[in-house]
Amino acid sequence: MMRFYRRAFQDIIGNRFVNTLTVITIALSVLIVSAFVLFFINTAELIDPWKQGARIMVYLHDQVPQERIEPLLRQISGMYGVDHATFISRQEGLERLKKSMKRQPSLLENLKANPLPDAFEIRMIPESQSEAAMEVLANGLEALPEIAEVEYGQQWIGRISSIVGLFRLGGYALGALFFAASVFIVANTVRLVLYSRRQEVEIMRLVGATDGFIKAPFYLEGLILGAAGGTLGLGGLLAAFLFASTSLDQSLAGTLLKLRFLPLSTVALVLAGSMVVGWLGCYLSLRQFLGQTPLSEPL
Amino acid sequence: MTANGAPEALIRLFHVHKRYGPKHALVDISLDIPKNAFYFVTGPSGAGKTTLLRLLYLGERASEGQILVDGMNLSRIPAKRIPFLRRKFGIVFQDYKLIPTKTVFENVSLVLEAAGKKFRLIQKKVRSVLRTVGMEDKAEALPPSLSGGEQQRVAVARAVAGDPKIILADEPTGSLDEDSAAVIVDLLKGFHTRGGTVLLATHDRSLIKKTGGRVVHLHQGHLKEITSAGLDYR
Numbered sequence: 251m252m253r254f255y256r257r258a259f260q261d262i263i264g265n266r267f268v269n270t271l272t273v274i275t276i277a278l279s280v281l282i283v284s285a286f287v288l289f290f291i292n293t294a295e296l297i298d299p300w301k302q303g304a305r306i307m308v309y310l311h312d313q314v315p316q317e318r319i320e321p322l323l324r325q326i327s328g329m330y331g332v333d334h335a336t337f338i339s340r341q342e343g344l345e346r347l348k349k350s351m352k353r354q355p356s357l358l359e360n361l362k363a364n365p366l367p368d369a370f371e372i373r374m375i376p377e378s379q380s381e382a383a384m385e386v387l388a389n390g391l392e393a394l395p396e397i398a399e400v401e402y403g404q405q406w407i408g409r410i411s412s413i414v415g416l417f418r419l420g421g422y423a424l425g426a427l428f429f430a431a432s433v434f435i436v437a438n439t440v441r442l443v444l445y446s447r448r449q450e451v452e453i454m455r456l457v458g459a460t461d462g463f464i465k466a467p468f469y470l471e472g473l474i475l476g477a478a479g480g481t482l483g484l485g486g487l488l489a490a491f492l493f494a495s496t497s498l499d500q501s502l503a504g505t506l507l508k509l510r511f512l513p514l515s516t517v518a519l520v521l522a523g524s525m526v527v528g529w530l531g532c533y534l535s536l537r538q539f540l541g542q543t544p545l546s547e548p549l
Numbered sequence: 550m551t552a553n554g555a556p557e558a559l560i561r562l563f564h565v566h567k568r569y570g571p572k573h574a575l576v577d578i579s580l581d582i583p584k585n586a587f588y589f590v591t592g593p594s595g596a597g598k599t600t601l602l603r604l605l606y607l608g609e610r611a612s613e614g615q616i617l618v619d620g621m622n623l624s625r626i627p628a629k630r631i632p633f634l635r636r637k638f639g640i641v642f643q644d645y646k647l648i649p650t651k652t653v654f655e656n657v658s659l660v661l662e663a664a665g666k667k668f669r670l671i672q673k674k675v676r677s678v679l680r681t682v683g684m685e686d687k688a689e690a691l692p693p694s695l696s697g698g699e700q701q702r703v704a705v706a707r708a709v710a711g712d713p714k715i716i717l718a719d720e721p722t723g724s725l726d727e728d729s730a731a732v733i734v735d736l737l738k739g740f741h742t743r744g745g746t747v748l749l750a751t752h753d754r755s756l757i758k759k760t761g762g763r764v765v766h767l768h769q770g771h772l773k774e775i776t777s778a779g780l781d782y783r
Contacts, residue, residue, distance in 0.1 A: 252668075253662055253668075264650070449646075449648065450648045450650075450651075452646075453646055453647075453648060453659070454659065454663060455632075455635070456606070456635065456640055456646070457635065457636075457640075457659055457660040457663050457707070457711070458632045458633065458634075458635035458636035458660070458663050458664060458711070459632060459659075459662075459663035460629075460632045460663070461629070463662075463663055463665075
């Protein structure tokens with residue numbers, strides 16, 4: 251095994267320019283893809299707390315008598331997807347408004363009458379917070395004669411959902427693109443090494459070397475290039491993250507959001523992925539090279 | 550020895566043909582080469598000397614006929630066993646076929662590494678064969694820095710390092726001066742004296758005459774005759 255490592259390292263050092271370029275390319279790919287993953291993880295952290303608080307506001311007609319409130323509350327609480335519903339009287343609503351606008355009290359000072367209607371605040375169970383489920387529930391609520399308006403920020407939810415979806419899709423597409431590009435570059439590097447060692451491979455075959463003996467150092471080389479590129483890319487990402495998070499943490503202080511780096515399992519996955527890139531590039535290159543001059547077969 | 554007193558054949562060819570499209574490189578060759586023999590294969594350019602040697606180490610497969618090498622039937626040998634067949638041979642080429650970027654020591658050790666030998670044994674064996682061919686002091690040199698004769702000595706060292714049963718030498722002295730050629734032939738004779746079998750392809754009649762041995766004459770792919778020359782090494 252040691253002789254395979256020795257040959258692999260000899261090749262890497264012997265072709266250090268091409269190999270350095272390959273490692274840098276893998277590192278850049280890893281950096282970009284894992285930066286995307288990092289951004290996605292932290293964005294999900296931002297969206298999730300909002301999703302936990304997803305709510306529907308239901309505003310009643312002015313003429314709804316007080317004795318209808320209690321049956322209505324029971325009816326709404328029993329609807330599919332509702333976690334719990336709270337009645338907010340028009341008076342309570344005004345108090346909340348005043349509280350939230352305490353910095354601009356003059357706006358509400360001249361009100362002669364309370365303009366707000368009675369309302370229900372509905373919290374949904376987490377499993378039913380999709381846009382479609384919310385719309386179904388909103389339609390059900392709107393069908394009740396006592397209800398004047400249902401408000402649940404449809405557009406905002408729709409936009410957030412599509413942005414998240416777009417991010418995910420973009421992440422997959424970018425990941426696939428960089429994966430393919432890295433495999434292609436590793437394959438080309440190994441092909442260059444193979445062609446420069448064509449005579450050596452031929453001589454090894456003449457002296458009775460097996461396929462495994464000839465291929466093993468190339469596979470090791472691919473794995474080493476992949477691991478080096480992966481480590482460099484993740485190292486770069488960590489450095490950028492540490493640099494960015496010190497300034498961002500201050501501006502995010504006081505919010506629920508806390509920036510975090512990739513979990514260890516994801517780091518391991520990215521590293522394994524970059525090694526697979528190295529191996530696969532090598533495999534494709536060897537297959538093509540050996541396809542032209544099959545090993546162990548007559549020369 | 551076989552039951553009828555004939556020497557046991559290490560290499561046997563039965564009605565072997567080799568065709569490249571419409572061209573016949575070898576036609577109906579039947580030949581037995583016994584153990585511990587020194588055979589020349591001779592003939593003019595295009596006679597089929599190199600083709601004959603290539604068929605033996607499966608550089609190419611015969612178009613027709615059977616070849617047995619040390620009990621292995623080459624027409625039935627699976628691809629994964631070919632490396633093991635090639636370890637029975639040490640091969641010496643006119644153009645040496647040394648790896649220019651590896652030292653003399655590394656070139657010779659490649660054979661033993663390919664055979665999976667242990668590091669210590671490789672060190673010992675390579676030193677020993679380099680000493681035999683008189684190249685011990687050039688162990689760390691790169692082949693391009695050596696003369697033709699020296700490179701061919703390294704090639705012979707590589708050929709014998711794996712303790713093969715047979716050495717196939719294809720015009721090994723073709724690009725050497727007389728003195729260097731004599732050294733190479735002496736090394737091959739030494740291998741033969743120690744019990745090895747040598748097949749040496751050459752068109753150099755004076756070399757055959759000086760060296761002696763059995764001579765396979767090829768002409769336009771046909772086996773014309775087998776004669777003896779000088780001292781009979783068989």
